[in-house]
Amino acid sequence: MTTSPAVVANPTVEAREVSKWFGQKVAVSDVTCSFGPGLTGLLGPNGAGKTTLLRMICGLLSTSDGSVSIHGTDPRRDHRVYRTVALVPEEDAVYGFLSARRFVTYAADLSGVSRAGVDEAIALVELISAADRPIAEFSKGMRQRAKVAAALVTDPDVLVLDEPLNGTDPVQRAHLIEIFKRLARSGKTVIVSSHVLAEVERMADRVIAIVDGRLAAAGDIHAIRQAMADIPYRLRIDIEQPRRVAARLIDSDNVSSVTVTGQTLRVETSDLPALGTELPRLAKDLGVRLTVFEPEDESLESVFRYLVRRRK
Amino acid sequence: MRAFLAIVRVTLRQVLGGKRWILLGLLSFVPAVVMWFSSANATADEAFVLYHEAPLGLLLLIVLPVVALVIGAGAIGDERRDATLSFLLLRPIRRATIVGAKFVAAWLATTLIVAAAGGLASAVVSLRTDSWQTLGPTVVALALSSAAYTAVFLVLGHLTSRAVLVGLVYVFIWESGFTYAAPGLANVSLSRIGLTAYAALVPDSTRLLADPLGSLTPGVGGALTKALVIAAACVLFGGFLLKRGDAAAE
Numbered sequence: 210m211t212t213s214p215a216v217v218a219n220p221t222v223e224a225r226e227v228s229k230w231f232g233q234k235v236a237v238s239d240v241t242c243s244f245g246p247g248l249t250g251l252l253g254p255n256g257a258g259k260t261t262l263l264r265m266i267c268g269l270l271s272t273s274d275g276s277v278s279i280h281g282t283d284p285r286r287d288h289r290v291y292r293t294v295a296l297v298p299e300e301d302a303v304y305g306f307l308s309a310r311r312f313v314t315y316a317a318d319l320s321g322v323s324r325a326g327v328d329e330a331i332a333l334v335e336l337i338s339a340a341d342r343p344i345a346e347f348s349k350g351m352r353q354r355a356k357v358a359a360a361l362v363t364d365p366d367v368l369v370l371d372e373p374l375n376g377t378d379p380v381q382r383a384h385l386i387e388i389f390k391r392l393a394r395s396g397k398t399v400i401v402s403s404h405v406l407a408e409v410e411r412m413a414d415r416v417i418a419i420v421d422g423r424l425a426a427a428g429d430i431h432a433i434r435q436a437m438a439d440i441p442y443r444l445r446i447d448i449e450q451p452r453r454v455a456a457r458l459i460d461s462d463n464v465s466s467v468t469v470t471g472q473t474l475r476v477e478t479s480d481l482p483a484l485g486t487e488l489p490r491l492a493k494d495l496g497v498r499l500t501v502f503e504p505e506d507e508s509l510e511s512v513f514r515y516l517v518r519r520r521k
Numbered sequence: 522m523r524a525f526l527a528i529v530r531v532t533l534r535q536v537l538g539g540k541r542w543i544l545l546g547l548l549s550f551v552p553a554v555v556m557w558f559s560s561a562n563a564t565a566d567e568a569f570v571l572y573h574e575a576p577l578g579l580l581l582l583i584v585l586p587v588v589a590l591v592i593g594a595g596a597i598g599d600e601r602r603d604a605t606l607s608f609l610l611l612r613p614i615r616r617a618t619i620v621g622a623k624f625v626a627a628w629l630a631t632t633l634i635v636a637a638a639g640g641l642a643s644a645v646v647s648l649r650t651d652s653w654q655t656l657g658p659t660v661v662a663l664a665l666s667s668a669a670y671t672a673v674f675l676v677l678g679h680l681t682s683r684a685v686l687v688g689l690v691y692v693f694i695w696e697s698g699f700t701y702a703a704p705g706l707a708n709v710s711l712s713r714i715g716l717t718a719y720a721a722l723v724p725d726s727t728r729l730l731a732d733p734l735g736s737l738t739p740g741v742g743g744a745l746t747k748a749l750v751i752a753a754a755c756v757l758f759g760g761f762l763l764k765r766g767d768a769a770a771e
Binding site for chain 2: 264267268269270271285288289290291292294295296298300301302303304306307315316318319320321359
């Protein structure tokens with residue numbers, strides 16, 4: 210029997226054939242995945258459906274189809290499950306008029322946990338010096354850390370973080386990643402969404418990738434990295450006499466396709482460095498001026514679209 | 522109880538924060554100012570009559586509904602707008618408890634403002650009549666109608682982002698229009714809840730309030746029951762909406 214890499218043996222969080230549509234728009238389509246203790250990265254470009262999936266998992270959104278559970282319980286049916294769950298949402302879901310200390314205390318009061326952990330949670334995200342300032346005065350990164358502190362104070366078994374590193378500087382980012390890793394090592398289920406592959410690589414060994422609301426890839430981050438190795442790069446090249454250049458490029462072993470639009474060439478290559486060497490030489494041979502040579506779609510989105518096409 | 526009180530505390534700061542407090546505070550002076558100028562040369566009896574002709578109506582038909590609308594609709598509506606609703610919903614608390622705490626905070630804030638407005642207007646009457654008989658009943662009337670208005674607008678604020686607009690239409694078309702044009706509808710008027718309590722507490726006012734009271738029987742018990750039933754129904758309905766609905770849009 211084969212098991213999908215998107216599911217784990219002893220899950221704490223499960224999404225089974227989950228779909229969500231808003232009117233005509235399908236945000237998440239038939240996604241089955243699960244999460245267990247440890248850190249799992251939920252990876253995908255902006256608008257891929259990560260936030261919608263996380264909100265369904267947490268019970269903030271109903272599913273249009275399929276089901277979700279945390280510790281075997283549908284969070285929309287039993288609010289007691291929130292004793293063990295905390296979400297750090299992507300948006301600025303903070304009370305600007307409260308200080309960080311009062312905000313974290315509010316979280317403790319609402320979850321019915323001791324206030325004794327408030328200072329510890331604030332210290333953990335390194336906000337002690339600003340703890341009594343109104344959150345409205347905080348930078349984006351500080352707000353993110355305040356939200357993380359409000360989640361940590363409840364000591365959750367399941368910690369869901371939606372783009373938690375947005376707006377943080379490199380030092381804060383490294384610090385937060387270390388916190389998430391530490392929680393994962395202590396047996397918590399930590400789910401971190403991000404649209405930045407490098408971020409997820411630093412945090413998670415296991416990744417679930419979502420594109421266009423569908424499961425694009427799942428499993429070990431290194432295997433997914435490997436799968437990306439043969440992705441063709443698309444380049445935009447602005448050059449004089451583009452048709453002459455295109456005719457020469459199409460014969461090159463480094464180029465898999467060329468299209469010409471006005472003065473612009475769009476070239477697909479699987480060997481970017483080789484083409485980077487070849488093209489200036491070719492321009493010199495033909496006596497034409499090269500003005501633009503840039504990757505057109507180096508974004509994560511294109512990478513994952515490629516993965517989706519490959520799956521099909 | 523700890524979570525309930527925490528929500529009440531934060532909601533009070535939320536709904537009374539910023540410029541809202543100043544605007545609503547200024548509005549609350551209007552009945553007292555109207556009473557002051559309209560009764561400047563009035564005798565005690567005339568001042569008593571004048572209070573029931575204008576300031577009391579202003580309090581129950583304009584000041585209270587507008588204050589209750591802004592505060593009630595904002596109690597949950599602001600959380601939705603600011604994306605903080607998920608902060609409340611992802612807690613081991615019953616949805617009705619969240620709405621109940623929101624209601625208590627909104628009712629306290631509304632009552633605080635309108636009671637101050639009613640107190641000021643009554644103080645002017647007292648200066649003219651040498652009697653404080655309208656003060657207590659005015660505050661009681663406002664507190665009772667405030668409970669009904671706040672509860673209804675709380676749910677409205679959860680249902681639509683245009684709650685203030687819808688609420689103003691309700692206040693000026695329904696409360697100030699239809700329920701006066703068709704006396705039979707007085708039974709379903711939120712401002713009349715307070716008015717029936719007021720009329721029972723100030724028997725001399727019954728003849729002056731004959732028109733707005735219509736066929737309603739003055740009584741504090743009935744008014745209290747009505748206000749509590751409306752508040753409880755709205756809290757339960759709001760809890761149901763929170764549980765069933767999506768806390769975040771696309």
